[in-house]
Amino acid sequence: xxxxxxxxxxxxxxxxxxxxxxxxxxxxxxxxxxxxxxxxxxxxxxxxxxxxxxxxxxxxxxxxxxxxxxxxxxxxxxxxxxxxxxxxxxxxxxxxxxxxxxxxxxxxxxxxxxxxxxxxxxxxxxxxxxxxxxxxxxxxxxxxxx
Amino acid sequence: xxxxxxxxxxxxxxxxxxxxxxxxxxxxxxxxxxxxxxxxxxxxxxxxxxxxxxxxxxxxxxxxxxxxxxxxxxxxxxxxxxxxxxxxxxxxxxxxxxxxxxxxxxxxxxxxxxxxxxxxxxxxxxxxxxxxxxxxxxxxxxxxxxxxxxxxxxxxxxxxxxxxxxxxxxxxxxxxxxxxxxxxxxxxxxxxxxxxxxxxxxxxxxxxxxxxxxxxxxxxxxxxxxxxxxxxxxxxxxxxxxxxxxxxxxxxxxxxxxxxxxxxxxxxxxxxxxxxxxxxxxxxxxxxxxxxxxxxxxxxxxxxxxxxxxxxxxxxxxxxxxxxxxxxxxxxxxxxxxxxx
Amino acid sequence: xxxxxxxxxxxxxxxxxxxxxxxxxxxxxxxxxxxxxxxxxxxxxxxxxxxxxxxxxxxxxxxxxxxxxxxxxxxxxxxxxxxxxxxxxxxxxxxxxxxxxxxxxxxxxxxxxxxxxxxxxxxxxxxxxxxxxxxxxxxxxxxxxxxxxxxxxxxxxxxxxxxxxxxxxxxxxxxxxxxxxxxxxxxxxxxxxxxxxxxxxxxxxxxxxxxxxxxxxxxxxx
Numbered sequence: 111x112x113x114x115x116x117x118x119x120x121x122x123x124x125x126x127x128x129x130x131x132x133x134x135x136x137x138x139x140x141x142x143x144x145x146x147x148x149x150x151x152x153x154x155x156x157x158x159x160x161x162x163x164x165x166x167x168x169x170x171x172x173x174x175x176x177x178x179x180x181x182x183x184x185x186x187x188x189x190x191x192x193x194x195x196x197x198x199x200x201x202x203x204x205x206x207x208x209x210x211x212x213x214x215x216x217x218x219x220x221x222x223x224x225x226x227x228x229x230x231x232x233x234x235x236x237x238x239x240x241x242x243x244x245x246x247x248x249x250x251x252x253x254x255x256x
Numbered sequence: 257x258x259x260x261x262x263x264x265x266x267x268x269x270x271x272x273x274x275x276x277x278x279x280x281x282x283x284x285x286x287x288x289x290x291x292x293x294x295x296x297x298x299x300x301x302x303x304x305x306x307x308x309x310x311x312x313x314x315x316x317x318x319x320x321x322x323x324x325x326x327x328x329x330x331x332x333x334x335x336x337x338x339x340x341x342x343x344x345x346x347x348x349x350x351x352x353x354x355x356x357x358x359x360x361x362x363x364x365x366x367x368x369x370x371x372x373x374x375x376x377x378x379x380x381x382x383x384x385x386x387x388x389x390x391x392x393x394x395x396x397x398x399x400x401x402x403x404x405x406x407x408x409x410x411x412x413x414x415x416x417x418x419x420x421x422x423x424x425x426x427x428x429x430x431x432x433x434x435x436x437x438x439x440x441x442x443x444x445x446x447x448x449x450x451x452x453x454x455x456x457x458x459x460x461x462x463x464x465x466x467x468x469x470x471x472x473x474x475x476x477x478x479x480x481x482x483x484x485x486x487x488x489x490x491x492x493x494x495x496x497x498x499x500x501x502x503x504x505x506x507x508x509x510x511x512x513x514x515x516x517x518x519x520x521x522x523x524x525x526x527x528x529x530x531x532x533x534x535x536x537x538x539x540x541x542x543x544x545x546x547x548x549x550x551x552x553x554x555x556x557x558x559x560x561x562x563x564x565x566x567x568x569x570x571x572x573x574x575x576x577x578x579x580x581x582x583x584x585x586x587x588x589x590x591x592x593x594x595x596x597x
Numbered sequence: 598x599x600x601x602x603x604x605x606x607x608x609x610x611x612x613x614x615x616x617x618x619x620x621x622x623x624x625x626x627x628x629x630x631x632x633x634x635x636x637x638x639x640x641x642x643x644x645x646x647x648x649x650x651x652x653x654x655x656x657x658x659x660x661x662x663x664x665x666x667x668x669x670x671x672x673x674x675x676x677x678x679x680x681x682x683x684x685x686x687x688x689x690x691x692x693x694x695x696x697x698x699x700x701x702x703x704x705x706x707x708x709x710x711x712x713x714x715x716x717x718x719x720x721x722x723x724x725x726x727x728x729x730x731x732x733x734x735x736x737x738x739x740x741x742x743x744x745x746x747x748x749x750x751x752x753x754x755x756x757x758x759x760x761x762x763x764x765x766x767x768x769x770x771x772x773x774x775x776x777x778x779x780x781x782x783x784x785x786x787x788x789x790x791x792x793x794x795x796x797x798x799x800x801x802x803x804x805x806x807x808x809x810x811x812x813x814x815x816x817x818x819x
Contacts, residue, residue, distance in 0.1 A: 127710055127720045129750040136758040162358075167305055169357040169388050171421065172454060190756065213458070214425070216465045234759040248423040248460065255392045306716070313716040317806050318799035319655040322682035324716045 160198025295547025653810025
């Protein structure tokens with residue numbers, strides 16, 4: 111074997127290196143937001159990994175993507191979600207009744223929130239129905255253990 | 257010829273190599289003052305989430321980030337912390353348990369208890385608890401925390417709403433505040449934003465104004481507002497005014513100016529000076545408790561103390577006011593003996 | 598991994614070269630082998646070789662070079678690691694551009710790969726270009742080395758979409774230069790040592806701690 115060939119063979123495992131490889135899914139979620147009649151306002155929130163981490167670091171509800179909707183009703187969202195090391199897709203949302211961009215700023219007690227899991231997942235199309243009926247609670251307060 | 261020249265030098269060389277006994281305390285206003293650092297972290301590298309480990313490793317001076325685990329672990333156990341305290345002249349310190357698996361990771365109560373026992377004269381512990389499945393395991397978490405607080409050296413409770421993803425006004429924790437009041441163990445709260453990945457940065461998680469109803473509802477519980485609501489993302493004073501006003505209005509509110517004045521978060525030292533000036537101006541120096549948020553990196557505990565002394569000096573603190581901040585207020589809020597010099 | 602086989606290839610090539618009739622295009626006077634000069638200058642005289650072992654903070658490594666009969670080129674193999682966590686295995690060629698009694702200036706081009714482990718892990722094909730300036734003679738040889746190292750980082754994202762699996766590749770080049778200053782001393786024919794200071798820059802623009810190292814250098818026979 112010639113020396114140049116030996117050199118190339120020696121280097122070949124390194125030349126083919128990929129730095130990182132990550133898995134994603136492009137998911138379109140049809141979201142139905144329900145709220146008490148008469149309540150209206152923009153809805154904000156986050157898409158969460160339902161579970162992430164391992165061992166003592168395993169934890170529910172890790173937000174990874176913002177959610178917005180003009181108000182109660184049906185809307186669709188398309189986004190890319192990582193698949194490595196996470197499970198499930200859960201939406202947390204709240205309605206901005208006073209238009210200040212804050213969920214229940216000090217003194218405000220009526221902006222409703224809700225939490226619901228999108229199914230099926232992982233899949234490129236999923237559905238979720240979320241009821242905005244819990245005033246001033248964060249996602250963590252609405253988590254019932256999955 | 258060489259030997260006679262070297263021989264007289266040997267004792268000098270040996271003396272140079274010998275470890276010097278630490279000198280505790282700092283000079284301020286012509287007086288020697290003891291120092292207690294109420295905010296120290298330790299833990300295990302593998303109980304920090306991957307994204308945060310990479311964040312921390314990238315902040316170590318290269319190439320130490322390449323061996324972040326060994327670099328960190330050498331300073332994250334009790335021995336490493338005590339070395340830093342010695343270097344800074346700090347006589348006592350408090351180690352935090354942390355349960356923030358999304359962000360800064362987990363340092364268990366058991367681990368802190370072990371570390372405290374390595375030097376119980378100098379180390380205290382603040383226990384903590386998981387909040388991420390509170391609707392299902394609140395009783396178990398509270399029982400475990402209560403048991404931890406009964407252990408030797410545990411003097412308080414550590415929470416970090418932004419890191420633990422819990423709103424500051426979350427109404428579910430009445431039993432926790434009641435436990436703090438009943439046991440007389442103060443609750444330390446992280447306030448302000450945080451540079452760590454996955455932190456809940458919304459105001460409901462970072463702005464101490466959201467916590468006011470709980471402060472008002474539990475006058476027998478002591479609350480320490482950590483970092484003075486500092487905005488670590490934009491390196492601005494953030495909710496400083498809110499923290500100072502809360503301390504002025506509520507006698508059960510204490511203030512802890514850690515981390516915000518570090519070289520990374522406040523390069524010129526102007527923000528730390530503003531903070532110390534604001535606390536003096538509001539007349540709440542008797543409730544300011546010194547902490548660094550170390551060890552972070554080698555030399556951090558000493559450097560932070562130096563920057564804090566400079567800020568106090570700049571803000572016109574007297575020696576007695578500095579003594580209160582550096583040690584006496586710690587003894588007052590946690591109900592321990594004042595630190596010896 | 599193949600760094601050892603790389604070095605082996607270069608070392609195995611040496612006896613064949615050593616058997617060739619002496620050809621000395623080097624304008625410097627012929628003399629005993631100067632492995633420290635050769636190693637620090639980055640290229641050996643025809644028929645010569647040099648291997649240096651480096652240990653220090655943060656770098657550890659081994660580097661071998663052997664003169665080839667082609668156009669004054671040396672074949673070079675190098676495995677270098679920072680704290681055994683950032684390892685570069687490279688092979689290529691070097692050449693003396695300026696070679697006088699006073700100075701030797703050489704250039705070097707190596708290719709290979711790098712693997713970084715730990716929390717800042719990365720890997721990819723890599724290249725290194727180096728300039729070396731050394732004193733051209735003497736028992737004590739100071740030398741300045743400037744290296745520019747690049748690694749090509751290829752990140753693959755596999756996207757599941759309604760239309761099927763889409764694969765996206767993004768590429769970036771990370772640069773990490775190193776400057777070193779060495780002083781080498783010939784101990785006896787074929788054996789030398791050098792000590793040096795390193796100014797690495799691992800992940801610009803972040804700060805990097807400076808380092809220092811010792812080299813053991815062996816080589817020789819014309």
